[in-house]
Every structure is written in C-alpha cells, then in structure tokens.
Amino acid sequence: MSNDALRAVSPTTDVGSFPDRRADRAVVVDQVRAVTADWDRANGPEDFPAARLRDLARLGALDAFVALPDEAAIADLLTVLRQVGGADLSLGRVFEGHINAVQLVEAYGSAQQRVTLIEDLAAHRTFAVWNTEPTPGMTLAGHGDGFALSGAKCFATGAGHLDRALITATLPDGAKQMVLADIAGQPDRVDNSAWQVRGMRGSMSGTFDFDGMIVSRDALIGGPGDYEREPRFSAGAWRFTAVQLGAIEALLRHWRTHLLATGKGADPIQRVRFGAAVAATRSANLWVARAARLAETARPHAIACVMMTRGIVEDAGLQVMEGAARAVGTASFFAGSRIDRITRDLGLYLRQPVPDQARDRAAAAWMEADCWGDDPWW
Structure with a gap:
C-alpha cells in the first residue's frame, strides 16, 4: 500500500479531546x-x-x-x-x-x-510505548483489509505483562507509523530471558516478536512521521526525569535517616557532603518542574530545556548515589537495603539514550538562542 493510500485511511486528529479529570x-x-x-x-x-x-x-x-x-x-x-x-x-x-x-x-x-x-x-488496561528494535527492524505492509507486521521490539518495558503497545513500524519509504497493538495473552511472543541486569529487573524490558501479527486499519494511530513530531517527541523526556528525580529524593531521605540514626550527622564532613547533595537535588527539582511546563505547553526552547534537564538530573543522581554510599558504607550494598535497590535501579535508569548528545544539543541551543533577557527560557 502506498503512503498516499495509507494517509487516506489514517485517523484524523482534529476531533474532540479526552474528558478533563x-x-x-x-x-x-x-x-x-x-x-x-x-x-x-x-x-x-x-x-x-x-x-x-x-x-x-x-x-x-x-x-x-x-x-x-x-x-x-x-x-x-x-x-x-x-x-x-x-x-x-x-x-x-x-x-x-x-x-x-x-x-x-x-x-x-x-x-x-x-x-x-x-x-x-x-477496564484498567495498561499501555506501553516500544520504539527500540533489533536489526532489521519493524515493517508494516498491506494485508487484505489490514496490515501485517514484521520484526520485533527490544527493551520492551513490561513485555508479557501489559495489554496494549504503541509501536513504530517502518513504511516502504522509511517513514515511521504508529500502530497500537493488542499484546495481552501472547506469551509465545515474549522473551525476557536476556533481561539479566543488576537494576530495573522488575521492568521486564525484554523482547516481543510481532512477526506475522495482523492488525486492522483502526490500529494505525495518526499518520507517517507523527511519532517523531516535535516538540512532543524530544520534550516528552521530562516525564522520565521526573521519575528519576523521585528516586534521587528518596535516596536522599534514606541517607538523611542514616546520618541521624547513627550520629554521623554531627560530623562536619558528612554534613558538607549531604548539603551539597541537597543543593543538587533541589536544583534538579526546579529544572524538572520548568521542563515540564515548557514541554506540555509547547513553549519555545522546550526541547533544549528538557535536554539540559536530563543532564542536571543525571549529575544529581550520580552525586547522591556516591554520597549515600560513602556515608552508609558497606551496609548500603547488602541485598534488601533500600539504598542498594535505589542505587542499582537508578544507575541503569540514568543511562537513557545518548545522554552526551542531549547535553550537547542543549548547550548548542543555549549558545544560539536569545535567552539572556529578564525572563530567560530556562
């Protein structure tokens, strides 16, 4: 099916909105x-x-x-x-x-x-977004009145445990089309055996095989290229920085509890290290809040702000993880320790795609933009 024909059957997007809750x-x-x-x-x-x-x-x-x-x-x-x-x-x-x-x-x-x-x-059905895929990638082709999928998704969070997956599949011209697939109750398509990681084990981010799955025209969401449409595509990263920030704040609370319970809070060296971590975490909080507002209102420079926020949150996370480990010592590495669990999970979660590229994009935008007035975009 040609892309023109595909656009003809793709849903329109200029209709009503979801009810306000x-x-x-x-x-x-x-x-x-x-x-x-x-x-x-x-x-x-x-x-x-x-x-x-x-x-x-x-x-x-x-x-x-x-x-x-x-x-x-x-x-x-x-x-x-x-x-x-x-x-x-x-x-x-x-x-x-x-x-x-x-x-x-x-x-x-x-x-x-x-x-x-x-x-x-x-009905309490749960959803996911899966974009990452092993070679040769996901494709979408006409099949009768619907479409046939070919390929698999990897790093598929919740594989085997969720109900719907919004995936991307490549059209013949290379454009990406969103497809909402029913993934419930298909254990033969799931492989979580390779998800052998130190942290984030519970996310079950394995592989889901879509080969041969037939979907209807109603499964196509939007048109070709909508998934990567900006600023939503890049600026939406603010959401995972908020999740990461929550873990950093929790780790900081556990660190504080340890200092108070052991009397180490009387040590000025411990206090200096803890104070620096508080400042980094509070700074990250402000950046995430600002990034969320800019991203969700599609404001200018939203993408650059979110990209910079990713780096700010990463720096805060690394500082708090190291500081907590230094303060608590060996006990922080024992299985069952809340500090150990957060550190293992956060250490992996902070490794979101291309963190250095995100920082570079933000810095380049900051250098080029007129953002030094009385109301700076950041």
Whole structure:
C-alpha cells in the first residue's frame, strides 16, 4: 500500500479531546502519595510489579493524566511521577510509558480511537510505548483489509505483562507509523530471558516478536512521521526525569535517616557532603518542574530545556548515589537495603539514550538562542 493510500485511511486528529479529570486529580495525588510511602518502606519486588500497577489503576492514576489542560494538571502529573519513582523505579518506568502511550493516542487518534481508549482505561488496561528494535527492524505492509507486521521490539518495558503497545513500524519509504497493538495473552511472543541486569529487573524490558501479527486499519494511530513530531517527541523526556528525580529524593531521605540514626550527622564532613547533595537535588527539582511546563505547553526552547534537564538530573543522581554510599558504607550494598535497590535501579535508569548528545544539543541551543533577557527560557 502506498503512503498516499495509507494517509487516506489514517485517523484524523482534529476531533474532540479526552474528558478533563480535574475533579479527580487531587484525590489521585493524595492517594498515590499515601500508597507509595508504604511501598518505599517495603522496598520493591525483583519481578514485574503487577500488584502495584493494579493499585495505580484502582486509584485512578492510569487515566487521570491523559489530558493536561492546565499547569495544575502538569504539576499533579509531575508529583505522581516523582512519588511512584521514589517508591519503585521499575514501576515508575512502566507508569511513565503508559502515560506516554495514552497521551499519544489522545493527541493523534481519531474520535473512535479515543472512545476505545476511554473504554480500555475504564477496564484498567495498561499501555506501553516500544520504539527500540533489533536489526532489521519493524515493517508494516498491506494485508487484505489490514496490515501485517514484521520484526520485533527490544527493551520492551513490561513485555508479557501489559495489554496494549504503541509501536513504530517502518513504511516502504522509511517513514515511521504508529500502530497500537493488542499484546495481552501472547506469551509465545515474549522473551525476557536476556533481561539479566543488576537494576530495573522488575521492568521486564525484554523482547516481543510481532512477526506475522495482523492488525486492522483502526490500529494505525495518526499518520507517517507523527511519532517523531516535535516538540512532543524530544520534550516528552521530562516525564522520565521526573521519575528519576523521585528516586534521587528518596535516596536522599534514606541517607538523611542514616546520618541521624547513627550520629554521623554531627560530623562536619558528612554534613558538607549531604548539603551539597541537597543543593543538587533541589536544583534538579526546579529544572524538572520548568521542563515540564515548557514541554506540555509547547513553549519555545522546550526541547533544549528538557535536554539540559536530563543532564542536571543525571549529575544529581550520580552525586547522591556516591554520597549515600560513602556515608552508609558497606551496609548500603547488602541485598534488601533500600539504598542498594535505589542505587542499582537508578544507575541503569540514568543511562537513557545518548545522554552526551542531549547535553550537547542543549548547550548548542543555549549558545544560539536569545535567552539572556529578564525572563530567560530556562
């Protein structure tokens, strides 16, 4: 099928929007804050956090942030991402991917696809976004009244445990098309055996084989190239920095608890190191909040701000991980230690794609842009 024909059957995107959940969000934020505090004390599972994900669904967190109509909604999502990340980074990764997926469907889907999305969320179905793929990659070709998929996705967070995956598949001309695939109840397509990592084990980011899967025309979300449309594509990274920030803040709290419990807080060297970590974490908090506002309101320089924020959060994370390890010592490396769990998970999660390139893009934009006035973009 030609790209022109594909565009002819692709959903329109100029129709109604998802209902505003403003009345519910405050309740969701409070309930998530309470339940994640319990999770933090209980540490986290090494396997997929299915029970915790069901709790987020029960509390309404999976469908409260499909639309972000104002800055209050953006701030609420930021809070929930931080709270979940501070309690369980694997769950935070799953939750952030779910939010990304449903927002993409809401942004680019047709009226009927949005209705289906509402129904899926009401049934507590969970979503993911999978883009990374092994060679030769994913392709999409016409097949009768629908389309046939060929290829696989790797680093597929939640593989074997979620219900829907928003994936990208390459068209004959090289453009990427979003496809919303039903991935529930297909264990033969899942391979998590290679996900042998020190951290983020619970995210179950294995491989899902799509070879031979047939999807209908209704599974196509938006048109060719919409997945990588800016500023949403790059600026959306603010969400995972919020999850990471939550873990950094939790690690800082555990570090403080150790200093107070052991009396080490009386040592000025310990206090200097801890104070520097507090400053780095608070700075990261401000950057994430600013990045979220710019990204979700599609403001100028949003991408550059988010790229710089990635580096700021990474630096804070590395500083807090090292400082906590120095303060707590050998005990921080024992299995079952909350500090050990956060450090292992965060160490991996901070390795998001091309971190050096992100910093370079931000610095280049900062040098070129007129951003030194009374109201600097950053």
